[in-house]
Amino acid sequence: MNTTQSWIVVADDAAATGLVGAARTLGTEVVAVVAGRREVADALATAADRVLWLGEPGEAPVEAFAPAVAALVAQAAPRAVVGATTPSGRALLGAVGAALQAPVLSGIGTVELSGDQxxxxxxxxxxxxxxxxxxxxxxxxxxxxxxxxxxxxxxAVEEVAGEALAGARVTEVRPRERAGVNLGAARTVVAVGRGLKAREDVALLTELAGAFGGELACSRPLAEGVDWLPKERYIGISGQHIAPELYVAVGISGQLQHMVGVREAGVIVAVNSDKNAPVFSQCDYGVVGDLYQVVPALTAALKGGA
Ligand SMILES: Cc1cc2nc3c(=O)[nH]c(=O)nc-3n(C[C@H](O)[C@H](O)[C@H](O)COP(=O)(O)OP(=O)(O)OC[C@H]3O[C@@H](n4cnc5c(N)ncnc54)[C@H](O)[C@@H]3O)c2cc1C
Incomplete structure (x- = not known):
């Protein structure tokens, strides 16, 4: 193993220079391999010690360069290989991990050298x-x-040989449609879960969220199961992590995968018809009741009509 070198592998990520800091913690020489546009290689040349560029990708997707990138890295056997958590970054790192028979670690907070480790x-x-x-x-x-x-x-940017896998090419680039909601900025978030019986009943919760002057969110099954709300609105381990002043969980059981998304919330209020629902041990205020009665009453009260 080359203990002085630390490599970064980069696809088409404009922010990739931000990876150099982590790589430098682990090696005195930082080598970057770029399987993307020349501009990305030029940007990395401002921060890394060596930049290896595989040439313009043309119509090949960056993922098709993963074996070529992995072969370069495996040959050098550096102390560390750092890549971005973006989809293309993960594709490159996965191939590198396979070539080195090393696991790819994610969710990284801090990075340091301790002896040889x-x-x-x-x-x-x-x-x-x-x-x-x-x-x-x-x-x-x-x-x-x-x-x-x-x-x-x-x-200097050094151009190195590295073929893309044959047969893979980008045929179309289509921007992902987004709901355009910023749950992170909302002071109050009202979220609904599988306690809701029908799609048209989402309107009840939209009205409650509006009465609070807040945003509407949901648990994952409502966004990735029945698709009643867009994916950008679900809270939890694989969804949004938010810290509103007030979080109102309606018809949500309170599973860990959901509640980690609101760990930083100020006050949590739960509305659930089951008094034994786990959410009641994780909230500040709980209402045991049918959401079809509680929600309209709460909305009316907030609007000053009750
Ligand atoms: C790898 C993995 C990742 C996951 N990531 C996420 C994530 O990011 N976010 C997420 O939300 N989930 C996630 N999940 C799913 C999670 O485990 C739960 O299944 C999900 O959160 C449950 O959603 P829920 O509370 O809406 O539904 P349920 O657990 O079915 O709860 C519905 C609740 O509604 C109550 N209810 C029913 N009728 C009424 C009524 N009329 N009035 C009031 N209350 C009523 C019930 O008592 C019940 O407590 C993940 C799961 C896995 C395995």
Whole structure:
């Protein structure tokens, strides 16, 4: 293993220069491999010590360069390989991990060297717990790129041979449609779960959220099961993590995967017809009752009509 080197693998990520800091903690020489546009390689030349560029990707998706990137990294056997947590970053890192027969660690908080080991802290279960992991051999780390670093190019960009897998090409690029909601900015969030019986009843909760001057959210089954609300609105371990002043959970049982998304909320109010629902041990105020009675009454009260 080359203990002085730390590599970063980059696809088309404009913020990739932000990865150099993490890589530099683990090696005195930072080598970047870029399987993307020349501009990305030029940007990395301002922060890394060496930049290897596989040439313009043309119509090939960056993922098709993963075996070529992995072969370069495996040959160098550096102490660490850092990539972004973006979909293309993960594709490159997955191939690197397979080539090195090393696990890819994600959820990285801090990174440091301790003797011969790379030691990372990793947040697991949506931040409920933190693990400290020591890695023998090359550490392959998926890191949030953070802010881009800019400056004067210090390294020359070296073009290296690296073929894309044959047969893969981008045929169309279609922007993802987003709901355009910013739950993170809302002071009050009213969320609804599977206690709701029908799609048209979402209107009851929209009205309550409006009466609070807040936003409407939901549990995952409503966004990824029945699709009554857009995916951008579900809260939890695989959804949004928010910290509103007030979170009102309606017809939500309070499973861990949901509640980790509101760990930082100020006050949590739960409305549930089952007095034994787990949400009642995780809220500040609980209303045991049928949401079809409680929600209209609450809305009316907020509007000053009750
Ligand atoms: C890997 C993984 C990741 C996951 N990630 C997420 C995530 O990010 N976010 C998330 O939300 N879930 C996530 N889940 C799913 C999670 O485990 C739960 O299944 C989900 O949160 C349950 O949603 P719910 O509370 O709406 O439904 P349920 O658990 O079915 O609860 C419905 C509740 O409504 C109550 N109710 C029924 N009728 C009424 C009524 N008339 N009035 C009032 N209350 C009523 C019931 O008593 C019940 O407590 C994940 C699961 C896995 C395995």
């Amino acid at each position: 790379v030691v990372v802290t990793r947040s697991v279960l949506g931040g409920v717990s933190e693990h400290r992991t020591g890695v023998e051999g090359t550490a392959v780390l998926a890191v949030d790129a953070g802010a881009a670093v800019s400056g004067t190019p210090a390294a």
